[in-house]
Ligand SMILES: NC(=O)C1=CN([C@@H]2O[C@H](COP(=O)(O)OP(=O)(O)OC[C@H]3O[C@@H](n4cnc5c(N)ncnc54)[C@H](OP(=O)(O)O)[C@@H]3O)[C@@H](O)[C@H]2O)C=CC1
């Protein structure tokens with residue numbers, strides 16, 4: 001259901017932009033600062049031509065992008081950067097132990113292999129998109145092939161830059177990103193933090209590359225686990241909310257397909273209104289609420305069900321889990 005994924009992305013982007021926004025709430029200034037307001041009409045930055053001299057490659061040798069791990073998140077990022085035209089598919093290589101997910105990359109026209117080391121040997125920027133508990137094994141395996149020319153990007157939830165740098169050769173250029181699944185439809189919310197030996201130019205390049213996937217911001221590493229709880233996992237919360245809204249309509253007799261489509265479109269519309277208006281959610285909510293009308297009755301029912309507390313608890317629980325993952 002593309003609408004649901006887009007709605008989830010836009011809603012997750014709103015939540016991310018809201019969390020990242022430092023704007024004080026006031027009636028006059030827009031809730032979301034211009035730097036944090038994101039909308040699908042945001043112009044895509046020009047193709048990356050100017051590479052910093054510090055980056056380990058030259059303009060006439062195109063960037064080779066690698067993925068170690070070819071699952072849902074790797075494929076979502078690859079889809080975003082390829083479908084947008086930012087990167088040619090044949091400049092992308094993915095590795096995984098089985099063919100279970102590699103065929104997605106083959107379908108995109110990417111190179112694939114079962115050798116993780118081969119990805120390091122052929123690519124400049126390498127995304128590590130295995131599950132967190134697999135990452136130490138993989139980093140130990142590929143470390144002999146890591147050079148100062150590589151920019152290594154971990155996608156794994158919870159694994160800190162300190163842990164990554166301990167698992168990699170000294171002075172490795174490592175960054176950590178937390179994307180979300182709607183990168184697949186270029187409506188993602190991505191945050192990143194750089195390790196001690198990654199340069200600003202690498203963050204700028206990565207931000208330029210991933211900005212085609214949606215909102216993309218460099219943040220202090222302390223925000224990454226919070227972003228995981230808010231937006232990495234938040235897409236699932238929004239999908240559950242969409243499912244529940246639709247089930248309310250189904251209970252009253254609306255056909256399932258129509259109910260789910262309307263629910264997802266409602267989330268998408270509300271998210272776009274929030275993103276493009278820059279309004280605080282409470283301001284927008286008040287515009288829907290007719291005194292004595294229908295909305296206030298629905299909102300009262302949501303308050304009785306503890307929706308706010310449940311949502312806050314969800315973000316906190318997932319953030320705490322991300323923090324635990326680093327201790328494994
Ligand atoms: N799913 C999401 O929404 C998000 C996920 N993430 C993070 O992304 C990472 C991947 O998650 P996700 O894509 O959902 O997971 P998936 O299970 O979909 O993909 C995991 C991938 O890792 C591969 N893999 C397993 N063992 C190895 C190995 N030894 N060497 C190389 N590859 C290996 C799998 O291989 P095979 O194809 O053979 O099974 C698979 O391709 C996780 O760390 C997660 O925290 C971050 C943000 C959002």
Ligand SMILES: O=C(O)[C@@H]1CCC=N1
Nearest residue numbers: 157228231232233234
């Ligand atoms: O559930 C997980 O651990 C991954 C990270 C954020 C979304 N999915």
